[in-house]
Amino acid sequence: MKKIVIYDIDSKIPNLALMKISAYYKKRGYDVKITRDIRYIRADNYFGSSVFHNERSNLKISALLDLFGSDIQMGGSGCSLKTRLPDEIDACFPDYELYNHKKYAIGFLTRGCNKSCRFCLVPRKEGRLNSQYATFDDFVPKNQRNIMLLDNNILSSDNATEILELIIKKEYFVNFSQTLDIDYLTSNNAGLLKNIKSVNSRFTKPMIYFSCNTLRQSKIFFRKEQHLKSFGRNVVTVIIMFGFNTKLSEDYAILMMAKKLGLIPFVQEFMPVLDTTSQIPEDYFDMDLDLVAAIKFRTNGQNNEKFLRYVNKLYFQKFDKYYLPLLKAIYRYNNKLAINKYLRKPNLISQKQYA
Numbered sequence: 001m002k003k004i005v006i007y008d009i010d011s012k013i014p015n016l017a018l019m020k021i022s023a024y025y026k027k028r029g030y031d032v033k034i035t036r037d038i039r040y041i042r043a044d045n046y047f048g049s050s051v052f053h054n055e056r057s058n059l060k061i062s063a064l065l066d067l068f069g070s071d072i073q074m075g076g077s078g079c080s081l082k083t084r085l086p087d088e089i090d091a092c093f094p095d096y097e098l099y100n101h102k103k104y105a106i107g108f109l110t111r112g113c114n115k116s117c118r119f120c121l122v123p124r125k126e127g128r129l130n131s132q133y134a135t136f137d138d139f140v141p142k143n144q145r146n147i148m149l150l151d152n153n154i155l156s157s158d159n160a161t162e163i164l165e166l167i168i169k170k171e172y173f174v175n176f177s178q179t180l181d182i183d184y185l186t187s188n189n190a191g192l193l194k195n196i197k198s199v200n201s202r203f204t205k206p207m208i209y210f211s212c213n214t215l216r217q218s219k220i221f222f223r224k225e226q227h228l229k230s231f232g233r234n235v236v237t238v239i240i241m242f243g244f245n246t247k248l249s250e251d252y253a254i255l256m257m258a259k260k261l262g263l264i265p266f267v268q269e270f271m272p273v274l275d276t277t278s279q280i281p282e283d284y285f286d287m288d289l290d291l292v293a294a295i296k297f298r299t300n301g302q303n304n305e306k307f308l309r310y311v312n313k314l315y316f317q318k319f320d321k322y323y324l325p326l327l328k329a330i331y332r333y334n335n336k337l338a339i340n341k342y343l344r345k346p347n348l349i350s351q352k353q354y355a
């Protein structure tokens, strides 16, 4: 029996492209093996996928290329923005058995995006929005009602209304994993979204996701406050990206927007993509740092501390010191004793801002 081996380098959820490759080859009688271990396995064809562009994944890609040279076909955003699945593979119904995955279906209805945010690889990788990319029948198994949508800008699609109406009709539980674009939130689609069972990525509780990456967008959140409120309390999460090109005052204003509107903030640092790195301004520190240290997030979760750690890191890079109120804020709720490792080095601690 012919065999293919698939190397999944770094996927955090079942990798859709790999499940399609698996389906394609199984249909042709191949034995398909998937592994995360980078080691030689004898087979007829080799495939690898990397989603993230970081040191760890890059090392694994190099190791695979050392093992197989041109015999392995590599893909995914961590490897190349140009590689695409051949149409006959892309059209396959995903083989969920590859990951023994039953919890939810994964797929795209639309592909691409018509915007061109500088930090984002989607327009370069996928091109302009294709609103007719696929239907639910192309990736949802019979009797599956949990759907993780990977669409990057579904509300901007010209058939968004039809899609939302169909989700309501099918009574699907949907996780909008790539978030919804506040720019395209209207009274019409807000009314429809309200009737959709929108859930978190574990499919355990109601949650609807938007993202806010710029100060401009944060103002739109204020303008659309009533639509956001209509979804209910504690069900709107705003994914806030920091670490690309914003100054501290902009990061702060975005966080304050989430606080004032009662949204749940989920902060995440910009992750470099293949041809784009962060462009943090030289004059990043442009506001009263005590206001930042005084931010009280809705929850004591460690996610929020990520932002404070990032500010702390930049502060140390610029001033060769740690600012005490910021350290206290980082260790306010979690891992409290860890602050001592700083306090033991008083020469590295500053009690005065920007000094």
Ligand code: SF4
Pocket: 113, 114, 115, 116, 117, 120, 121, 122, 123, 152, 153, 181
């Ligand atoms: S709107 Fe979203 S998907 Fe489109 S370019 Fe911007 S970040 Fe990327």
